[in-house]
Amino acid sequence: MLSLRPYQRASLDALYEHWQDGGGNGLIVLPTGAGKALAIAALVRETLERWPDLRICIVTHVRELVSQNFKELLGYWPGAPAGIYSAGLGRRDTHSRILFCGMQSVWNKVGRLGGFDLVIVDEAHLIPRSSDTSYGKFLSGLQAVTPDMRVVGLTATPYRLDSGRLDEGDGRIFERIVFEANVGDLIRDEYLSPLVSKATATSFDLTGVGKRGGDYIPGQLEAAVNHDDITQSAVSEMVALGQDRRAWLAFCAGVKHAEAVRDAIRARGLTCEAVSGETPSGQRDAIINAFRAGRIRCLTSVGVLSTGFNVPHVDLVALLRPTASTGLYVQQVGRALRRAPGKTDALILDYAGLVKAHGPIDAITARGKPKAAAKEGEEEVRAKECPDCRSLVALNTRICTTCGHEWIRDEAPRHDAVADAVHAILSLDGPPWLTVTGMSFARHTKPGSPDSLRAEFHCGVSTYRLWVCLEHGGTAARKACDWWRRMGGGEPPATVEEGLARADDLVWPHEIQVRQAGKFWEVVGYRFAAGEGWSSRAVRDFDEAA
Structure with a gap:
């Protein structure tokens, strides 16, 4: 049986x-390529093993994902009591305990399907906020049948351009994000493919292109x-x-644009096909299967390959469609994140200026709302180009991680935007390591919550804080205990008072990595120097209001 990766287990x-x-x-937020289908399969099996009488619906928007999720469950749980309701797949099962559904096939079929106790939505970012939509009508219809029904969403991009985060605002379906895995962490742990990005000599002039619903008007953009x-x-x-x-994807601004790019690639002696929403489904399947088999070098597309497209050996993505949607940007780049035999990394060619506009994909997190787009006529620059190798790197980078170019201070571009100060651009290298010059502890008190142990890492003139929630219970306490053991403290303390008393048990990290998460910074990595322990540190015990 397939086994869950640690982050998949943690998400459930x-x-x-x-x-x-x-x-x-x-x-649940899992990056593209991180295995949402397996997480869904495990959730279904574990739920029914615990509550055998429940009925579960797994719904998504395209038949390819319906089929993928169904096959993943059978691979994880052979003999599962599962069926499919999807016109595109030619199946209309209605009485299965586990039912995989295509939204366009079932949104008005609640009467035929009956009630469900749990609904799992794959690609949950496609759920509009309005109730007067296919998803809205389907979910409200099921809720009328089963008032205590629960909904679980899985997505790589937990926000929409038109309504913001999926767990905020009026009309939201989800109470909160219960788990989020970071792209950079999964790349460093070798679950996802490293990405490299090159600035391109070609760029687009969008002067006069209007916006509708927060993104560029399609006709004007093309x-x-x-x-x-x-x-x-x-x-x-x-x-x-x-x-x-060996396998290229080019995301284009319209059907004619996709065809023009296709023809230009063919003229250079390479195999290429264009796919769009206008491509008949049978023809599209044949093209994608040929691409998957390696008989086609490149696919140009508009609107059909940014989600639900699983070809692990994709190792080049050309971004030829400007967009103000952070979600669309992440989904497009995500097509290259899967690992494959013989694939060392994937190249992102950014003709549309998306890396500079939206920042590194490992710095985009649901912990803070996606950055607002720059005002009309302004350019918000969030990355810079190496003059030697043309790699895109974080704004504050002084030495290029690709070729070793060293910037002098005057070379750095002047900008008013808040910098992604410690993020590398789409690379395995991650944030830089900062030398720890001191360490201190304190009791942190917040009204309405148990006290926590606040660890402070002093790196020169900067201080980075971490809250160790020993007394909170649940996930927070489990993370606190894991942190204590990781820092060499042995059996974790049960209280903040005990933690302060046992601070000498911990080992002082020589260096830390920090990453910005919304308004705050989080410590995401530690390095320990052999033989070093705690020295020149202060241990303090006092109450501090939040």
Whole structure:
């Protein structure tokens, strides 16, 4: 039987704990390629093993995902009592205890399907906030049949351009995000493929392109980018930089644009096909299967491959569609995150300026709302280009991690935006290591919550804090105990007072990594120097209001 990775296991445990604490609808955030289908399969099996009389619906928007999720469950749980209701797959099962559904096939079929105790929504970011939609009508209809029904969402991008975070605001379906895995962490742990990004010589002029619903108006956008000279320049660059890459995806601004890029690639002797929502489903399946088998080098697309597309050996993604949607940007880049035999990394060619506009994908987190788009006529720059190798790196980088170029102070671009100060750009390297020059502890008191142990890491003039929630219970306490053991303290203390008294048991890290999460900074990595213990530190015990 397939086994869960540690972060998949942690995501389900966090959901169960959320339920045990009286919570309702929860959201799990796993990056593209992190194995949402296996997490769904384990959730289904474990739920029915604990409550055999429940009925579960797994719903998503495209038949490919319906089929993938169904097959994943049978691989994880052979003989599972599962069926499919999807017109696109030619099946209309209605009485299965576990039912995998395509939204367009079932949104108005609640009467035929009956009630469900648990609904799992894959690609939950596609649920609009309005109740007058297919998802809204389907979920409200099921809720009328089973008032205590719970909904679980899984997504790589827990926000929408039109309504913000999925767990905030009026009309939200999900109470909160119960678990979020970070792209950078999974790359460093070798669950996802490293990404490298090159700045490109070709760029688009979007002057005069209007916006509707927060993103560019499609017709105006395509008219602005679909010019032969721009296309030829971009494709020449793709061919030069991608000659050693075996599977390319190019995301385009419209059907005609996708066809123009396809024709330009073919003219250079490479196999390429274009797919869009206008491509008949049978033809599209044949093209994708040929691409998966390696008979087609490149696919150009508009609107159909940014979600639900699983070809692990994709090792080049060309971003040719400007977008103000952080979610769409992450989904497109995510097509290259899966690992595959012989694949060392994936190259992201950013013609649309998306890396600079939205930042590194490992710095985009649901802990803070996606950054607001720059005002009309302003450019918000969140990355810079190495003048030697053209890699894109974080704004404050002084030495390029790709080629070793060293910036002098005057080379750094001037900008007013808040910098992604310690994030590398789409790379395995992650945040830089900071030398710890001192360490201190304190009791932290917050009204309405148990006290916590506050650890302070002093790195020169900067201090980074971490809250060790020994007395909170649940996931917070489990994380606190794991941290205490990781720091060499042995059996964790039960109280803050005991933790302060036993601070000498801990080992002082020589260096730490920090990453910005919304308004705050979090410590995400530790290095320990051999033979070093605690020295020159203060241990303090006092109450501090939150």
